[in-house]
Amino acid sequence: MTNLHRCRRTLSDDPYCPICQEAEESIIHTFRDCARLQQVWRYIISSSLAASFFSNPIKVWLRQNLCSNILFRNSIPWKLVFASILWQFWKCRNDVVFVGDSASVECTLSRGIAWAQYYNDGWLHPMQTVNAPPRTIPWRNPEHGCLCLNVDGAVSLNTGKATIGGLLRDTAGNFIFGFSKYIGFTNSLHAELWALYVGLQLAWDHGVNFLQIQTDCKRVLELLHDTNVDSCPISLVRSIHQFWRRAWYVDLIWVPRSSNQAADSMARIANCSSFDLLFFSDPPAQLHDVLTTDALVLSL
């Protein structure tokens, strides 16, 4: 309950907002009218909603936004972003009341958008997760003379923080190098693309001539094999494409998640307190088990 409702039930004698202390903590104040939130809403609402956004009564306000067909940043339905941000605002307020501290409003906003993007990706491509084959398929090594780059991105469901990782191996499964990096708040598709981009750069710098890249994200494959890749709205896709048109052989293939576990492990060891790239010339200890399993399967 908000403080106003607690007062009405004689559970409290302070109806004021614990964040701004300037108005009664009603539901509409909690989600819209509190001063800091107003700044954030103004920053992201579309012009078509702005006229009545701060004047509508709560039920109209909720219905209008939850039934809206507007797209946020031309990609995510606004109703998803709106609902997700309300939930994050509520969690943030609870942190202030029960923990005495909370993330900044800006951080709460990014988290709300990251979640909305995540729901949206799940709706658009539900087959990938729902019908994923339960079988475990081991790592597949490339042909002799070709090096293999496995890449992966990981987005934390709790924090919305995204990390990327990857590793280069020869056809016998020997570790050549690995990398890991925190990239901030983003969705899983962008994380997968960043992993690919950074991996490509490192492989090029290493002087690789024949490269097979393995990703477990089908969407990445679709985007990069599209005949109109030069007009793709995602700039990262265009940058990746320019990179691999250089003088080297690059083949991108999709593999199931189970055969990309080494890259997944690399993404998970990133340090989320810094944006620095972690580069490994020797396999990190966390990778020992998965590398041993991959090499063992090759020798069978």
Ligand SMILES: [Zn+2]
């Ligand atoms: Zn307030």
